[in-house]
Amino acid sequence: MDSGPKALELLKDEHIDIIVTDMRMPMMSGAELLKEVRKLYPHINRIILSGHADQEILIKSTQVAHQYIAKPIDSKKFIHILERAADFIGTLTNRGMISLVSKVESMPSPPENVQQVLNIINDETSSIKDVSEVVSKDMGMTSNLLKIVNSAFFGIPRRIAEAKDAIAFLGLDILKALVLSDHLFAVFDFKKLKGFSCSMLWEHCLQSAFIAKTLIKTHSEDQKEIDNTFIAGMLHDVGKLVLGYTLTEEFEKIIQISQAENRAIYKVEMERLGFTHAEVGTYFIGLWGMSQQLIEAIRFHHSPQSALETGDKVVIAILLADYFEHQFNVIHPDYDQPHIDMGLLDDLGLLDYFKNCQKIAEDYFTQNKEG
Ligand SMILES: [Fe+2]
Ligand SMILES: [Fe+2]
CATH class of the missing domain: 3.40.50.2300 (Response regulator)
Known part of the structure; x- marks a missing residue:
């Protein structure tokens, strides 16, 4: 045309x-x-x-x-x-999902400062120095970034005091995920949403991101793949935020049922909506031009069979990180744990891989508790 x-x-x-x-x-x-x-x-x-x-x-x-x-x-x-x-x-084959699309579109877009940072990161010609200059101009973003990079999660021995050092340490892809998730968690003001804790979700996502990164590091040396895994971990449950924002009343009901019946949220979502936060997150993340690997990791994080069948290390790492996070970080003892069929793992030749990952995740949690 x-x-x-x-x-x-x-x-x-x-x-x-x-x-x-x-x-x-x-x-x-x-x-x-x-x-x-x-x-x-x-x-x-x-x-x-x-x-x-x-x-x-x-x-x-x-x-x-x-x-x-x-x-x-x-x-x-x-x-x-x-x-x-x-x-x-x-991913948008479900009718309910399609009607949600227009609501997602009307969500507040990131403020100019966040957009500027995302744009400069997306521009392949940008250097860390270019990005640092833009981030440093924004006091709020810089202080959030330093808070995250200096948190116990990263275990850096010396304190990082400047945005440019934080960005050099994290790399641009992880910076993008942090800026984006920091913005998303800030946008969704869920104080009014009964039974939902944004800070607990943020903790779960960060923990999952670290476990996933630990898992992938033992099986891959590709830095891009390691970064992608961390990002997918950070963003894997973002669909819950989007659902809370776009379908507030219905999502509140879903949380109530999930808590009253001790059932996983995604199961109740499927029953009531016909789709889950995994698909919603996939759609949302797709809007940001994230990689295919990342999109699949988010899409399949509650679908063990589909995730395992991709054979993709990053996709599997996210599935397992979410699984182990629930297994080793028990908040409600009666909570419906995610389930992975051992027979299926065996059929796919992944049983030893799974056991190895389970040991790594267990060690990760033991160390973190001691620390
Ligand atoms: Fe999830
Ligand atoms: Fe999760």
Whole structure:
């Protein structure tokens, strides 16, 4: 299509899943076009492909697009991005989920400072120095970041006092996950939501992230994979926040039932909604252009069979980290523990792997309790 109005005309008659647009176009800008698409067809995955990297345009684009891709990009990489987007759409097959999409879209978008940081991290040409400059300008973000990096979780012997050292230590991908999850946990003001503790969820996510990282480190030396595992751990339950925000009353009811009957939240969600926070989280995370591996890890964290069958170390690490976190960090003794079928592990040749991971997780918890 050579213009926005023509694209809108086509959308009236054709079923389209993904739209890719430039920013500067005659008649209608890319942002205007996507705004219209978001309103009329919220299910369509919106991608901006543009060579204009000025801050204002970047900020505008994150408000209307799921992903921003900087030009030039080689065709192989571009096809890969489209395949990922197509797979992401595959998660939205449930009718209830589709109706939730428009509600998710109306959630407050990250404030400008968060968007700026996310944009600069997403820009592959950015260095740690570039990112540090942007983060350092934001006192609130810097102090949160230092608080996290200096927390007992990271076990750093000396105190980190500057944003640039914290970022160099964490790496850009983990920074992205922390900025994003910090923002999400701050946005969802759940003081009113009965029976739900945001701080307990944050603890569970952080613990799961560390266990998952410990597990993957014993089986992989690929830093990207290790970082992805940590990020997936941090974000694996983000769907609960989204559900609490978009379907507040229903989610409150789900928590009540789960507590009264000692059943896992995801089971009650499935029964009442027909989908779970895992799918909602997948959709939400997909909006941020996260990797396929990360998306699958979140999508399958309550589906042992699907997770194990991927054979992907990161996906399996998240499944197991969540499982062991519940097993070794018991908050309610009667709580419905997640279940992994030992027979299935055996069939897939993963029983020894599982036992090995269980030992690592147990050691992790023993050490942390002693510390
Ligand atoms: Fe979960
Ligand atoms: Fe979890």
